[in-house]
Amino acid sequence: MENPSSPLETLRQLKEMLDAGALTPTEFEALKQRLVFTDPNASQASTAAEPPAPKPAAPVAAPVAPPVTPAPPASAPLLHLQR
Incomplete structure (x- = not known):
């Protein structure tokens, strides 16, 4: 839809794209709405048929493992309980 001759022609093209399934309702x-409420004298860099680009999803943080408690050294004396 480069250089549409009128907003009405652009609207017709958008409706055709909707009917063809190229656009969602x-x-x-x-x-x-953008076509109807946009100043016709303002220049636009993008065409009216381009939907906005989706935003990238935020990265998911890896789960944090609980801290590891070190085992006592093998040379440590063992405590025996007496009854």
Whole structure:
């Protein structure tokens, strides 16, 4: 949709894309609102048919293992309990 001749023509193209399954109803409504409420004199770098890029998911932190308690040295004396 480069250089649409009018907002009406752009809307027709968006509707065709919706009918063809290239746009979801939510995307169509968002693009239609942007088309209707955008200043026609403002220049836009992107075309009206481009949906916003999805945001990358936040990385998941690895689980933290509990601290390891060191075993007593083998040379340590053993305590015996007497009854």
